[in-house]
Amino acid sequence: MTQPAQPALEKKPVNIAKRRQYVAAYALSMPFMVVFALMIAVPLFYAGYLSFFKKQLIGGVSFVGMDNYARALTDPSFLGGVGRMALFLVIQVPVMLGLSLLFALILDSGMLRLQRFIRLGVFLPYAIPSVIATLMWGYLYGKDFGPFAQLAKSLGLPAPDFLAGGNVLFSIMNIVTWGFVGYNMIVMYAALRSIPAELYEAARVDGAREWRLAWSIKIPAIRGALLLTTIFSVIGSFQLFNEPNLLRVIAPAAIGQDYTPNMYAFQLSFVNQDSNYAAAIAFLLGIVIMAVSYGVQLTANRKEKAS
Amino acid sequence: MTATDTAQVVTRNSAASPPRRKRSGKSTLLTVVMLLCLVYFLLPIFWLVVASTKANDDLFTSFGLWFSNMNLAENLHNVFTFQNGVFGHWMLNSLIYAIASGFGASALATAAGYAFAKYRFPGGNAMFTIVLGAVMIPMTALAIPTYLLFAGANLTNTVWAVILPSLVSPFGVYLMRVYAADAVPDSLIEAARVDGAGEMRIFFQIVLRLLVPGSITVLLFTLVASWNNYFLPLIMLNSPDLFPLPVGLAQWQAASAAGSGSQALFSTVITGSLVSVLPLMAAFLFLQRYWQSGLGSGAVKA
Numbered sequence: 001m002t003q004p005a006q007p008a009l010e011k012k013p014v015n016i017a018k019r020r021q022y023v024a025a026y027a028l029s030m031p032f033m034v035v036f037a038l039m040i041a042v043p044l045f046y047a048g049y050l051s052f053f054k055k056q057l058i059g060g061v062s063f064v065g066m067d068n069y070a071r072a073l074t075d076p077s078f079l080g081g082v083g084r085m086a087l088f089l090v091i092q093v094p095v096m097l098g099l100s101l102l103f104a105l106i107l108d109s110g111m112l113r114l115q116r117f118i119r120l121g122v123f124l125p126y127a128i129p130s131v132i133a134t135l136m137w138g139y140l141y142g143k144d145f146g147p148f149a150q151l152a153k154s155l156g157l158p159a160p161d162f163l164a165g166g167n168v169l170f171s172i173m174n175i176v177t178w179g180f181v182g183y184n185m186i187v188m189y190a191a192l193r194s195i196p197a198e199l200y201e202a203a204r205v206d207g208a209r210e211w212r213l214a215w216s217i218k219i220p221a222i223r224g225a226l227l228l229t230t231i232f233s234v235i236g237s238f239q240l241f242n243e244p245n246l247l248r249v250i251a252p253a254a255i256g257q258d259y260t261p262n263m264y265a266f267q268l269s270f271v272n273q274d275s276n277y278a279a280a281i282a283f284l285l286g287i288v289i290m291a292v293s294y295g296v297q298l299t300a301n302r303k304e305k306a307s
Numbered sequence: 308m309t310a311t312d313t314a315q316v317v318t319r320n321s322a323a324s325p326p327r328r329k330r331s332g333k334s335t336l337l338t339v340v341m342l343l344c345l346v347y348f349l350l351p352i353f354w355l356v357v358a359s360t361k362a363n364d365d366l367f368t369s370f371g372l373w374f375s376n377m378n379l380a381e382n383l384h385n386v387f388t389f390q391n392g393v394f395g396h397w398m399l400n401s402l403i404y405a406i407a408s409g410f411g412a413s414a415l416a417t418a419a420g421y422a423f424a425k426y427r428f429p430g431g432n433a434m435f436t437i438v439l440g441a442v443m444i445p446m447t448a449l450a451i452p453t454y455l456l457f458a459g460a461n462l463t464n465t466v467w468a469v470i471l472p473s474l475v476s477p478f479g480v481y482l483m484r485v486y487a488a489d490a491v492p493d494s495l496i497e498a499a500r501v502d503g504a505g506e507m508r509i510f511f512q513i514v515l516r517l518l519v520p521g522s523i524t525v526l527l528f529t530l531v532a533s534w535n536n537y538f539l540p541l542i543m544l545n546s547p548d549l550f551p552l553p554v555g556l557a558q559w560q561a562a563s564a565a566g567s568g569s570q571a572l573f574s575t576v577i578t579g580s581l582v583s584v585l586p587l588m589a590a591f592l593f594l595q596r597y598w599q600s601g602l603g604s605g606a607v608k609a
Contacts, residue, residue, distance in 0.1 A: 024506030025426035032419035131553035147371035
């Protein structure tokens with residue numbers, strides 16, 4: 001490589017090395033990409049294809065263009081579900097992430113005793129499958145023998161009905177918050193731990209207190225982690241299925257089969273056998289999720305530029 | 308490269324802890340406040356333990372948050388014998404699904420993440436961008452057409468219907484790319500090339516060791532995701548013999564809430580829930596070191 005005298009001869013080994021690297025890169029990435037194509041890309045395109053058709057009782061399957069999408073945009077079941085999830089998102093995600101951030105900052109401040117125990121305790125609900133978490137909370141919410149109802153009764157108060165129509169969305173928010181505060185806390189805590197110590201020195205010299213450090217240095221420094229947890233929470237909110245679907249068993253009056261868009265799509269394809277319309281619903285939901293996630297990213301970037 | 312060198316690189320990268328900074332004093336008040344918050348997180352788990360020890364009648368008559376007559380042994384007996392011991396099948400199924408998809412997904416993600424991090428090759432960036440975008444695809448958009456495709460291939464109601472879709476972890480690839488970019492020094496790969504090692508040999512004999520902490524993080528993620536998975540097996544499987552724990556327990560719960568003639572199953576469902584929660588809790592307790600440093604690594608370096 002040091003002799004430029006014979007470029008033709010020099011070029012060859014470089015090309016061979018490069019080609020070897022290409023071959024290796026494809027060999028290492030292809031197993032994933034093949035499974036990815038089969039399990040994500042193919043079903044996605046198939047769903048897109050399905051969404052343009054309609055199965056009629058008479059006449060079989062016919063191409064209907066955007067009809068399914070047009071139908072969804074005026075379908076109270078779909079719009080109601082999306083609205084409910086938007087409400088869920090606007091309330092639950094800030095509460096959950098706010099708590100996670102608060103706990104992460106407290107842990108990072110080093111002012112806690114029993115630090116490890118507390119960290120583990122807050123995280124532990126994440127280890128519980130959402131189906132089982134919902135079963136548990138379903139019993140805890142119970143009007144007849146749930147501990148909250150028992151406590152209220154022993155105090156002579158009316159038992160709170162966590163599963164009544166107006167309350168059930170908040171009860172679901174509580175289950176999700178309970179399960180995921182610890183997980184988000186750990187992500188933020190790990191980010192806080194990797195802030196270089198030098199960043200604090202100047203502030204400390206200036207006499208900044210812990211809360212001032214948190215607000216002016218720590219929170220801006222972990223913007224990446226905050227953005228990641230926010231986007232995952234947005235995606236998770238709109239895809240809500242397990243919790244309402246299981247609570248439906250004990251609160252059928254409060255939770256309809258179209259309570260969330262995901263439940264609606266499930267009902268359409270497995271109860272009503274209308275996979276074409278279900279595919280359109282799923283696609284629209286995907287578009288809503290991407291739009292909101294993109295909006296979150298844009299807002300975050302704008303703030304970054306402004307600061 | 309000697310073993311010690313490798314170990315040093317691994318610890319340096321996996322611990323990711325900056326030099327300790329000065330700490331303010333401990334606060335008892337803050338500790339007490341946090342312990343009170345902890346009640347919220349631990350009380351439901353405590354309730355689950357208490358309720359598992361009660362017979363059906365006691366569930367309704369005794370105070371929910373304290374012990375009554377000890378009936379745990381009988382409950383456990385019921386859990387494992389009800390419907391000819393199908394619960395044992397469910398546990399085994401969950402274990403098989405979790406291990407197959409966990410190890411499969413993290414192996415695929417490790418290789419692909421490393422390739423995206425360390426090789427510049429035609430289509431590499433485009434593929435990675437597409438993979439990243441896939442994180443946002445809602446599961447129904449995929450699950451329903453996947454079900455129809457699998458039905459066409461006669462794969463529904465088989466173990467493959469649950470395992471194959473779980474092998475893809477776009478977030479795992481993202482995490483491994485971020486991790487590999489940091490954990491594998493370019494100079495090391497160059498040195499190995501100069502020594503005449505082939506690309507595959509470099510990956511399997513040198514790089515893989517450096518990637519282990521990241522791979523374990525992805526493994527944990529995928530194990531949990533698969534252990535908790537409800538939607539996919541729910542739509543893919545009909546035979547109770549193939550159910551994983553969440554689907555089976557949800558079905559028992561539905562049967563007992565509906566009170567459809569069969570005996571009241573409440574204590575069986577609750578005790579079954581406790582049994583199915585224990586393995587994951589044990590895994591988290593034993594693997595604390597990994598998840599605490601690992602769960603955040605994607606976010607830290609993003």
